[in-house]
Amino acid sequence: MQALHDLKDEDLQGLAPEAIAALAQQMLRHLRQQEIEIRFKDAKIEKITFQLARLKAWKFGAKTEAMSAEQRRLFEETLAEDESSLQAQLEQARGEPAAGAKDDTQTERKPRRKPLPDHLRREDHHHEPDNTNCPSPMCGRPMVRVGEDISERLDIVPAEFFVHRHIYGKWACRCCECLVQDAVAPQIIDSGMPAAGLIAHTMVSHFVDHLPYYRMESINARSNVHTPRSTLASWSGQGGAALMPLYDAHKRFVLSAQVLHADETPVAMLDPGRGKTKRAYVWTYARGAFDAVPGVIYDFCVGRGAQYPVAFLGPDDDGHGATAWRGTLVRDEYAAYDKVMVAQPGRIPAGCLAHARRKFDELLRDGGKSAVAAEALQRIAQIYRLERELATLTTGERLARRQQDAKPLWEDLHAWLRLERSRVPDGSSTARALSYSLNAWTALTQNLLDGDVNVDNNHCENQIRPWALGRRAWLFAGSELAGQRAAVVMSLVQSAKLHGHDPWAYLKDVLTRLPTHLNSRIDELLPHLWQQPAG
Structure with missing residues (x-):
C-alpha cells in the first residue's frame, strides 16, 4: 500500500480508466481499514486508561483502610502486578517503547531505583560497534574511543549445590611402621552428608521462609539432589539440638533487660492420639522498644496459663547463676500477667x-x-x-x-x-x-x-509476626518438641535479623563453630555480639 502513496501524477498517465478505478478502490479500502484500526486502538487505550484510573482509585481509596494487614499486603502485591501489566499494554497500544526497552544512555531522566549492592558478583558484557571507522562519507577515518555508558541488570542463578571434598593425606614411616593422618574436623552431623551451610539453608528455608519439608524436597529434586523430607527434618532436628546452649545464653541476655515486652499467640499442634490438632501457644519476650541492643526470645508451651510465663521469668536459679527477672513488663490486660507480676517482687506492670x-x-x-x-x-x-x-x-x-x-x-x-x-x-x-x-x-x-x-506493646506484636506467617504455611507443629525446636531456631534468627544479619550467614557460621567452640565463650555467638567472618 505504501507504493500507492508514492505514486505521482506522471505515473498515472497512460493507465487505462479501469486500472485507475481499481487503484482508487484499493486506496479507499485501505483508508477504511485504517479508520477501523484507529477506532479500535482508541477504544483499547480508553479501556486501559480507565482500568488504570480505577486501580489508582482503589489503591488510594478509603476502602483499603478497612482491610486487615494481610489483606492489604496481598491487595497491594496484586495491584502492583495489575498496574504494571496495564501500563505495558497501554504503552504497546500507543506504540511507545516499553519501560525496559528505553535507551539506558539517556541522561535527562535519572532512574529512581537504588543502586545494586556492591557485593554482588558482576559479569561484564562488552558491546562495541562492528565498524569503528567514521560513518561520514567524506571521512571514513578510524574513530577514537572516548568513553562508555554502563547499565546494570539484576539476574539470579537458582540455588547451586556443590560438594566439599575433604582429602586427608596419609603419611607413613617405613622404618617405624607408623601412620600419621590429620584428624577429621568435628561437624554438627559427624557421620552425615550435609555440611553446615546445607543444614543452615534447610533451617532457614523451614523456619524463616516457612517452607514445608515436602516442598523443599521437590525443590532440591530439580537439581537432581535426593533429600527425602524425613532426612531434611532430621537435619533440622540435629541442628536445633546443637543450638540449645546458645538459646539458653540468649535467654539470659534477653532477660537482662530492665524493660521487657511480653505477648502470646496460638499455634496449632498435632495431637496424634485424637488424630486432630490442639491449641498450643508461643510466648514472646522482647527487650524494650527503646533498647539500644534489641533481642527477642520465644517459648513454646502447650497452654496459655500463667504457670508458663511464671516459670520462664521466675526461677531463682537456672544452673548458670541467673536470678528471676525483675523490671517493667509491657503487656496487655490478660489476667495471667497478674500472677506473673506478683510472682516476684520488683516487677512493675506497664499497659x-x-x-x-x-x-x-x-x-x-x-x-x-x-x-x-x-x-x-x-x-x-x-x-x-x-x-x-x-x-x-x-x-x-x-x-x-x-x-x-x-x-x-x-x-x-x-x-x-x-x-x-x-x-x-x-x-x-x-x-x-x-x-x-x-x-x-x-x-x-x-x-x-x-x-x-x-x-x-506493638514492638512485641511485630516480633510475633513470623509465627503468624509460618502457621499459614506449615499449618501446625508436629509435636511439643518440634514447637520447642522451632522456638529455639526462630529466637536466634529473628534476633539476628534485628541486628541486620543475614539469617543463613549467621546460622552457617554458628553451626560451623559450635562443635569446637568453648562453652565458656558461648556468648560470642549470640546475635548481638556475632561478627560476620572476613571473606
Whole structure:
C-alpha cells in the first residue's frame, strides 16, 4: 500500500480508466481499514486508561483502610502486578517503547531505583560497534574511543549445590611402621552428608521462609539432589539440638533487660492420639522498644496459663547463676500477667495503649456511629503523634517531654473517660470500652514515669509476626518438641535479623563453630555480639 502513496501524477498517465478505478478502490479500502484500526486502538487505550484510573482509585481509596494487614499486603502485591501489566499494554497500544526497552544512555531522566549492592558478583558484557571507522562519507577515518555508558541488570542463578571434598593425606614411616593422618574436623552431623551451610539453608528455608519439608524436597529434586523430607527434618532436628546452649545464653541476655515486652499467640499442634490438632501457644519476650541492643526470645508451651510465663521469668536459679527477672513488663490486660507480676517482687506492670485503642476502634466498627469512640480515637491519636516525635530522643529527654507535653494529654483523657463512663449504663459496649482503659490506667501511664517504657506493646506484636506467617504455611507443629525446636531456631534468627544479619550467614557460621567452640565463650555467638567472618 505504501507504493500507492508514492505514486505521482506522471505515473498515472497512460493507465487505462479501469486500472485507475481499481487503484482508487484499493486506496479507499485501505483508508477504511485504517479508520477501523484507529477506532479500535482508541477504544483499547480508553479501556486501559480507565482500568488504570480505577486501580489508582482503589489503591488510594478509603476502602483499603478497612482491610486487615494481610489483606492489604496481598491487595497491594496484586495491584502492583495489575498496574504494571496495564501500563505495558497501554504503552504497546500507543506504540511507545516499553519501560525496559528505553535507551539506558539517556541522561535527562535519572532512574529512581537504588543502586545494586556492591557485593554482588558482576559479569561484564562488552558491546562495541562492528565498524569503528567514521560513518561520514567524506571521512571514513578510524574513530577514537572516548568513553562508555554502563547499565546494570539484576539476574539470579537458582540455588547451586556443590560438594566439599575433604582429602586427608596419609603419611607413613617405613622404618617405624607408623601412620600419621590429620584428624577429621568435628561437624554438627559427624557421620552425615550435609555440611553446615546445607543444614543452615534447610533451617532457614523451614523456619524463616516457612517452607514445608515436602516442598523443599521437590525443590532440591530439580537439581537432581535426593533429600527425602524425613532426612531434611532430621537435619533440622540435629541442628536445633546443637543450638540449645546458645538459646539458653540468649535467654539470659534477653532477660537482662530492665524493660521487657511480653505477648502470646496460638499455634496449632498435632495431637496424634485424637488424630486432630490442639491449641498450643508461643510466648514472646522482647527487650524494650527503646533498647539500644534489641533481642527477642520465644517459648513454646502447650497452654496459655500463667504457670508458663511464671516459670520462664521466675526461677531463682537456672544452673548458670541467673536470678528471676525483675523490671517493667509491657503487656496487655490478660489476667495471667497478674500472677506473673506478683510472682516476684520488683516487677512493675506497664499497659498497652494500642489495646485500649482497639476497644474503641471495635466499638466504632461494630456499633456504627459512636461519638464516644470517635472522640476517644482522636484523643489517643494526639498521644501517638507526640510519641512519634519522641522516639529518637534519649531516655531523659523523652521523659522530660512526656512530663511537659504528654502528661496533660493523658490527664485530659482520664478526666474525659471518667465523665463518659458516668453517663453510659453498665453492661453496654461503650461502658466496657471505657472501663478497660480506666481499670488499666496505672499501667497505661507507666510511660510517664519511665522514659524507657513504650506506650504500647506493638514492638512485641511485630516480633510475633513470623509465627503468624509460618502457621499459614506449615499449618501446625508436629509435636511439643518440634514447637520447642522451632522456638529455639526462630529466637536466634529473628534476633539476628534485628541486628541486620543475614539469617543463613549467621546460622552457617554458628553451626560451623559450635562443635569446637568453648562453652565458656558461648556468648560470642549470640546475635548481638556475632561478627560476620572476613571473606
